[in-house]
Amino acid sequence: MKRAFVLLTAVALAANALAVEIGKPAPDFSATDINGKTVKLSDYKSKIVVLESYNSDCPFCNNHYKTGAMQELEKDLAAKGVVWLIVNSVNPNNPSHRTPEQARQEIADKKIVATAWIDDSSGAVGHLYGMKTTPDMYVIDKNGVLAYHGAIDNKPDPQHDPKTARNYVREAVDALLAGKPVEVSQTKPYGCSVKYAD
Numbered sequence: 001m002k003r004a005f006v007l008l009t010a011v012a013l014a015a016n017a018l019a020v021e022i023g024k025p026a027p028d029f030s031a032t033d034i035n036g037k038t039v040k041l042s043d044y045k046s047k048i049v050v051l052e053s054y055n056s057d058c059p060f061c062n063n064h065y066k067t068g069a070m071q072e073l074e075k076d077l078a079a080k081g082v083v084w085l086i087v088n089s090v091n092p093n094n095p096s097h098r099t100p101e102q103a104r105q106e107i108a109d110k111k112i113v114a115t116a117w118i119d120d121s122s123g124a125v126g127h128l129y130g131m132k133t134t135p136d137m138y139v140i141d142k143n144g145v146l147a148y149h150g151a152i153d154n155k156p157d158p159q160h161d162p163k164t165a166r167n168y169v170r171e172a173v174d175a176l177l178a179g180k181p182v183e184v185s186q187t188k189p190y191g192c193s194v195k196y197a198d
Contacts, residue, residue: 154168
């Protein structure tokens with residue numbers, strides 16, 4: 001029985017790894033944002049989409065917001081027609097969980113400029129994409145193909161100034177907008193572990 005469980009787990013992990021492979025279609029999802037609106041990846045066909053695994057209580061994630069670097073990037077990319085979806089997969093029993101009301105207040109306080117904040121407290125979207133850290137970044141091109149996955153930048157330090165780092169998400173989006181190949185399509189994400197229920 002134990003061996004069967006291990007085999008099933010290995011198959012599930014392999015399937016998940018394939019689901020978010022660079023150069024392959026990004027898996028579609030249907031989720032609810034903090035305003036009760038249904039958000040589907042397929043709603044944004046013909047647009048570049050950025051997915052961000054988020055938990056502001058994580059020092060790594062918080063650093064990008066307290067410096068204003070993440071909001072600046074969100075704003076710059078929004079001006080270019082890019083969709084930015086925050087995915088918060090913190091489970092309801094964790095102190096870092098945000099109710100929709102708390103999340104709306106956090107958006108206002110931090111001046112977050114994302115298209116939507118997805119309440120993924122079930123972990124469905126996070127598990128679908130294999131999100132492991134906060135932040136963990138995904139860039140999906142206009143054809144729905146995963147073009148980048150990994151770290152936000154090249155400085156995995158919660159004390160650094162993100163504005164001085166090499167930002168892989170910005171590079172990937174700029175390349176896609178220019179019709180060029182993404183130079184760095186995959187890096188190792190850094191940050192705190194995602195606080196899933198399981």
